[in-house]
Amino acid sequence: MKKNKTLLAAGLLLGIVPCHAQKAASKTDFHQWAATPPMGWNSWDCYGPTVTEAEVRANADYMAKNLKSSGWEYVVVDIRWYVGNDTAHGYNEKNPDWNLDEYGRFIPAVNRFPSAAGGKGFKPLADYLHAKGLKFGIHIMRGVPVVAVQRRLPILGTKLTAADIYSKESLARWLHDMYTVKAGPGAQEYYDSLFKLYAAWGLDFVKVDDLSEPYHKPEVEMIRRAIDKSGRKIVFSTSPGETPIAEAKHVAANANMWRTVGDFWDSWEQLKEHFEVCNRWAPYIQPGAFPDADMLPLGRLGIRAERGDDRQTRFTPDEQRTLMTLWSVFRSPLMFGGDLPSNDAATLALLTNKNVLAVNRSSTHNRQLFRGGDLVAWTADDPTTGDKFLALFNAQDQELAPASEAVWASGLINRQTPGNAADVDITGATKLYLNVRDGGDGTAWDHADWLNPTLSGGGKTVALTTLPWRNASAGWGKSTVNKSVSGAPLLVAGKAYETGIGTHANSIIEYDLPAGSTHLSTTVGLDNAAAVQNTGGTLDFLVFTKSPYRPAPADSVRVPVLLKELGIASEATVTDLWSGRKIGEFTTEFAPYIRRHGAALYRISARKK
Template sequence: EASGKTKFLFFSVSSEQHASTPPRGWNSYDSFSWIISEAEFLQNAQILSQKLHAQGYEYAVVDYLWYRRKVPGASADSLGFDVIDEWGRMIPDPDRWPSSRDGKGFTEVANKVHSMGLKFGIHVMRGISTQAVNANSPILDTTTGRAYEESGRVWKAQDIGLKEKACAWMQHGFMSVNTDLGAGKAFLRSLYQQYASWGVDFIKNDCVFGDDLNVNEITYISEVLKELDRPILYSLSPGTSVTPDMAKAVSGLSNMYRITGDDWDTWADVAAHFDVARDFAAAKMIGSGGLLGTSWPDLDMLPLGYLTDPGANEGPHRTCRLTIQEQRTQVTLWSIAKSPLMFGGDLRNIDDTTFGLITNPTLLEINSYSSNNVEFPYIQGAGPGGRKHGLSRMYPTSVEESEVEVLGLTSCEDPKASRWLVEELDKDSERICWKGNMVGRHGKPFCLSKRNPLIEQDEETMYGSRYQGSLHLSASEDIELCLDASPKRKITSSEPARGSFSRCTLNANQMWEFHGNGTLISSYSGLCAKMKKVEANAGAAGARSWIASGRSGEIYLAFFNLNSYDMTISALVSDLGKARPGRTVSACTGKEIWSGTEISRPTLYSVSIQVESHDCALYVLNCR
């Protein structure tokens, strides 16, 4: 273990407006996984400053595990390789981040990033590290500079770490802290005050949202950030299973929050963003109130250019697998949905095409300053042979998709979550069944066997009262596997999060509470179980369209072809006004930005263009 110098800050509420437009920057994850070094990071930051800062890309963010030693045996979920200070807090690996030695942390890196005119960001995990809990580190009381004391004793990491709430997809790495305890709050306060003392401007907090929701930690961290003497943007991750109802609980506590699983360079991942982006726009979550400012639904980083692979122990070694058409579709959707734009490729190898795409002035104008951004359902598409697809509905698709039912999680505010009931099989056994109109493939209701967790005598002190009334659920009485609420690995945006079974433990991820109102609540996240329909092939198809208003009165209209064949997509001019309350549209001129096609004479009837498979069109229209 390494020691770090304790620093103290004076605190005041910042008057600066946070995230008034969707944040932009560069994040190291897509190109370096966890292994990036100080030199590699600063090289990318320098290029960000020289080539992209003028276009609003201002955050240079080092992603996860900057504290992990890069030695044989270390990996994304290894235990025992992290560098922690005497207070159980993560500090940079000095071999990869040499300027961090002598207790400096990220101070010198942040100073260099600031000298480039940029802002510096870091990734952190939920709660406290398993390594700190195993070491039983004391907790720093930042008000005294000594170990935290309460009720006549010194509190340590094992007093606050909730081992049963280990991060579902990083079981060996991190766990929640008990925020009901003064010591738990003191630990989180010491963490975030240290980040501020290093000069951090942006924090991405992982394994606290989506299926891993931890409202208590998010709430307290947000309170700490409000008190700091420097503005720190607060970002939440991951976004698996996120719905607008779930996000409403935390959007006001943060500045950006992921709404999908990890996005990588596959067409399935890109296509999976259309439905969720539509839902958040319809719920008016884009640019709603956030931590000391505004918050933005986040579609994840842009995995373009020179990349690595998920969780790899190596840096950039391959080019993006998306076609140029698919890349154009991705950046256009991200821009018109007003997602934060965080580029993920290695900037030292950025090519002209990628650079031109992420700096396109029309896209950046739309991303920062457009308004009334929503999916536009009033379009028609014609495929090969003139085959037409009526797409004037909110869930457009051109083919019949087979669907399967999966068990997922939702906000307990969702009225459809209260559809569970208990059935008695005999005097000694019961099962919990879904009573919605959804049944299994063979016409049988979906049911889970109910059993009480087996708590050994030596575990009674730790778990007995905490799990009073909690249940284990299994597929049948004679199967010794229990239902996990959240995925035990990181999943991508195209993979539906679904319940799975594994060996029964006393981990909160396998603990459930059945309530009399018909809800089945996960003890891990506080979210409710619900049966959902998902497409069997997890792929979106058809044509989509988005519309937005420009700040000079123009209309932005985007067409997206999600099919595997070319389509002609069109919209009636008279329908454009339907998305603009109180405005009638009768004629338009304008330009399609990717082809350069001009509408020089006012069109009175329709806007129409042929769009290649997986490609898009983007019009800037001046209408009367």
């Protein structure tokens, strides 16, 4: 209890523990297990549900050699490590090769994790990491395995079976491995048995999926109790998001980190949305309990991932710096998603800048200072020196024309919309732009399909899919002919289409039109890959015959900050934390130029009297 009081007192002194979180910190001591935001690597962005032990060890070796000295320590094996025959870019739900023990607990697939043979589980892999001074984590799904229920496998230490504790209510719609664990006899014992096993393996971190949105309070509490009973300090992360902000008090009392968004990928549109999300969650940052802005999709991604192909991150260098700057000043956990051994020097430099990482690890009173349109400023305090940290962002985009200027607009499309047919007059046009925009639901499930798009005129017809486009963008993934953006067949409202274009909001596909084209006919809809998700998937389809882009804003703009806004009344010295270079002395105002989609991070030191 003395340690808990010390932690709480420190949080109060730093001014970052909300009143509701003060009670949470005083009840347990698990917050001390991750007093600073966890930093590590997670296999999801590279390998989806197919990562192997050799790949985990290779990433761990790189971390130990190149990142450990900068504070990176967790190595996390993500989803479905218990399936021996899972598939890249999706999940094998037709004939999964399950691996589980006699008590209905999943165990590692030996063909992927050879050291688990002989009932050793993940202990040999955890031992390998621990010997390098690293920590080991896994991903699990909330609930009890469907296969354990079907086989009526016993629950350790009870006379009950998995069939006595399950419910079909509130199941994940995107993966069907698990049933809900209903509160009652055997439920807590089941979760206790899981974490007893994980503790025996030497687990240090657990990411529990399908837990945050919707928020499953009873299972959050059961997992918390099970971890506490396990006898091992296992950091608890809930996923995915957005966690309901109304549950901020509860999740902070039970978990070390919780997601604030759905899965985040290398999409500028998603990154830009984080300014609002981080501002909303900043009041809830506290030692040992951190809002989680999700993984860092940097470096080499998509080797066998759910989304996209093998690629380097689509973020530009400016956007990469924006990402690292915002995550650091927001004090988000830092979980790198790229393949570490594939890192280039620039990516390694992003991850090892000691000045920037110090803001993430030890700053306090983190908050948005102001937002003027797409010019954003954040600030935080250095509790040791009294200096201020200042992060400046230029999130300005090339503005799009309003929907009223389109030659055709679908109106809002969602999962209840069977499809919307269009016959668009394009007489006299030489250009065609197919534009899909997010419908405003705040989720990433915006898989859009242009189905059977056909040009006609002068007695001729031509399938648009047979013509090369000039340019194509997509919110994530890439626009694809005759497949959905997820790589699956085109499927809308239960109907399959052989011909079409799969893309993802926000998306613009540009064509040069054949001479004589007078009409475009097509059907549009939300692809099945989005329609089966838990939430979201709303779209606007637009057709333009003139560029939908407004003239681009300037490459760099001044972002002025009054020193008094930072609480500095005298002259101050400004240091650029990314470069380590002293900028100069300033009075009254500091107004640097910030590149479009870029960011800067400064230390502001008031002159000593």
